[in-house]
Amino acid sequence: MTAAVRWSETARDGAARAGNLTTPHGPVATPAFMPVGTRGAVKALDSRDLAEAGAEMVLANTYHLMLRPGAPEVAGLGGLHGFMGWDRPILTDSGGYQIFSLDARVDEDGVAFRSTYDGSTVRLTPEEAVAVQEALGPDIAMVLDVLVGLPAPRPEVEAAMQRTLRWAERALNAHRRPDQALFGICQGGVDPELRAASARATAALGFPGYAIGGLSVGEAPAERDSALAAAVAELPPDRARYVMGLGDTEGVLAAIARGADLFDCVWPTRLARHGKVLTAQGDFSIRRREHAGDDRPLDPDCRCRTCAAHSRAYLRHLRVTGELSAHRLLSIHNLTYTLDLMEGARAAIEAGELGEYTARVVGARVSRDPGDALP
């Protein structure tokens, strides 16, 4: 029987690779970026917006969907694909990030959350996280993991890494659905030794794909890059590598250069809702007064609907006055920018010139706003 999800390389440029991820709901060209639709919706957008922006795969969240509307409810409505009206690939995060972001109580058995909806206590174990995701029905499910904010003492980082490993094995043993892939997750903070050990041990369990988690939680870019490289070196070359929670231009390009294939991040969409615009010339805030009388588009070279139809002055007006369409229009733009960046990286890898592409992209992103310091 063929696996539910397979990744195969189509081109290589140094450590970077382009490839094809096949899933029950179709292929995904990698490197790929997944917009985040935590509650079964990418905020402010619908499926058509996502497809037009170029998204091939989206992410949803176990914790949020098990609370509302509930996994059985989603299962009864056609699973996530039917429920969301998205017939392309879906990946669900396990709820591991919520252990971190909601400061949940963790013990060896699992985690106790306080529901963000009604305050009640909700327990989740590695086995239950798998069961919930089997009910939700994404193409790819993630193991429940434990991540710690950085900087953190090494013993704490190591303990979270080891627990993640034990939970990964439990999750793997609990996983039943043959038409769904379960990905393992490496932890280990920014310590290259812990990262390597985590990746090696996770890989030994034999997952169809691997995530590198626990990054973009406070570490410096250089630390992140070395941790990433240390993990990638221990992962099998024929499986997809997914860097969780990374989405800024420079960070993604650095990760692609080190062999990452898959990304998800709230960055483009959250920034959009806050009025921050991503462009090839540099990022800026549309709320700035200087855009008030500007009839130019956000980015003259952008193919998105927002840039085709609206001026900076209008978009600023929408944002400043709190019109809902600001969220939608800026989200469409920022996602288009990020997805086009991935496409550019794929083409560059195929052409064997990722280094040149990265230098060109990063070099062109010179801030025109005095307050916007780029990394």
Next chain:
RNA sequence: GCCGGGGUAGCUCAAUGGCUAGAGCGCUGGAUUGUGGAUCCAGAGAUGGGAGUUCGAUUCUCCCCCUCGGUA
């Protein structure tokens, strides 16, 4: 006209005869990375005008101006 209330930041309001006149909202910027339409941080910004008392007045006194309410 008369009686009364009131003029402090863009707005709505505090406070005080003595250290740098505060707050909320708004405004100008910043942060944000497996979601945070949230939130947090920083900044700019004011005592209606004049005279007097006083070592010192936004505060007390007088005049003017403006405003709100009542009244003929």
